[in-house]
Amino acid sequence: MRFVLSGDSDCPIARIALGYGGSVKMESGSMVYSRDVEISGGLNSKKKGLGGVLGAIGRSITSGESMFITTATGTGDKGEIAIAPPIPGKIVELVVDADRQYCLNTGAFLACDNSVESTMVNQGISKAFFGNTGGLFVMEMSGSGSVLVSAFGDILALDVVPGTPLTVDNEHVVAWDAGLDYRIEVASGMFGFTTGEGLVNTFTGSGRVYIQTRNLGNLAQALHPYLPSPSN
Numbered sequence: 001m002r003f004v005l006s007g008d009s010d011c012p013i014a015r016i017a018l019g020y021g022g023s024v025k026m027e028s029g030s031m032v033y034s035r036d037v038e039i040s041g042g043l044n045s046k047k048k049g050l051g052g053v054l055g056a057i058g059r060s061i062t063s064g065e066s067m068f069i070t071t072a073t074g075t076g077d078k079g080e081i082a083i084a085p086p087i088p089g090k091i092v093e094l095v096v097d098a099d100r101q102y103c104l105n106t107g108a109f110l111a112c113d114n115s116v117e118s119t120m121v122n123q124g125i126s127k128a129f130f131g132n133t134g135g136l137f138v139m140e141m142s143g144s145g146s147v148l149v150s151a152f153g154d155i156l157a158l159d160v161v162p163g164t165p166l167t168v169d170n171e172h173v174v175a176w177d178a179g180l181d182y183r184i185e186v187a188s189g190m191f192g193f194t195t196g197e198g199l200v201n202t203f204t205g206s207g208r209v210y211i212q213t214r215n216l217g218n219l220a221q222a223l224h225p226y227l228p229s230p231s232n
Contacts, residue, residue, distance in 0.1 A: 001113050001146040005091055006082075013084040014091050014111065014148055018074030026111035028070050030083040036076030041069070071114070085110055085150035087216065092155045094147045094175060094210075101178040104139040104149060108174045113145030140178055149175055153214030160203045170199040171215045177207030 001024060002017040013032050016024055028041065072081045085091065094102055096116050103121070112118070121140045141147050149155070151174045160166045160180060170184060182203045203209055 001093070001111075001148070003093075003148070010090075011084075011088045012091055013082045015080060015082045016072070016111065018072060018079035018081060020074050020077055020079070022079070023071055023073040023114045024081075024111050025114060025116075026070050026072060026081075026083050027085075027109055030085065030110060031070070031072070032082040032084050034072065034079075034081040036074060036079040037081045038073045038075050040071050040073070083111055083148075087150075087152050089150055089152045089212065089214070090155045091148055091150050092210065094141070094149060095145075096141050096147055097144050102141045102147065102175050103178050104141065104147075104175045105173050108149045108151065109139060110148040110150045112141065112147040113143075116141055116143045116145040116147055149210070151210075151212035151214075152216045152219075153212050156211050156213065158209045158211060160205060160207050160209060162204075162206055166203045166209060167200050168203070168209060168211055169215070170201055171217050172211045172213075173201050174210040174212050176203060176209040180205045180207040180209070 003014050005012040006015055007013050018024065018037055031039065073079075091110060096102060096112075109118070119140045119142065121138055155174060158166060158168075160177075176182065180203045182201050184199055184201055186199060
């Protein structure tokens with residue numbers, strides 16, 4: 001994927017170059033503008049017919065992922081499309097290949113090469129019940145190519161080494177190496193009541209975790225007292 005980031009460092013857009021016939025998959029509704037590009041949409045499912053419709057609906061309900069996936073295809077040698085996430089923050093490229101695949105948290109996906117596949121992987125009832133990392137599923141990226149992910153605030157990469165688990169607040173997790181083991185648990189006390197902390201992800205093994213420096217849930221709570229009530 002050939003792209004450049006433009007605009008303010010806290011609120012960038014990704015400008016993706018597309019030659020004739022070149023294409024990328026991107027989050028539905030993320031386009032800012034385009035030149036010499038054809039936009040097409042389809043269900044976010046590999047299945048056809050009714051099975052594809054039900055599969056896309058199921059993925060949307062259980063993971064928070066959009067039912068639709070948008071594909072941008074270049075119609076000229078200088079095709080270009082600009083995309084942006086819905087919230088302010090950084091955009092980072094992850095390179096997927098045979099040696100490294102990634103799992104993405106809900107809302108992290110922005111775009112990927114057409115050669116990259118996304119699969120919803122069942123993460124188990126216990127993790128789905130406790131966490132906000134995609135409900136019953138997480139999005140696993142495979143194949144070969146680039147993936148653009150976005151976050152609220154900055155994105156930092158943290159390495160996990162054997163014998164030293166890494167614990168991250170659940171709302172700050174953006175993406176992680178698919179080979180890492182992880183569990184979702186209460187930070188301390190009864191759902192964190194004694195410390196003010198809630199759910200955390202604890203990663204073990206060898207790999208990398210990408211985190212966001214801001215928490216959208218905390219921002220919503222901070223703004224709540226200033227929002228008008230329904231009676232107003």
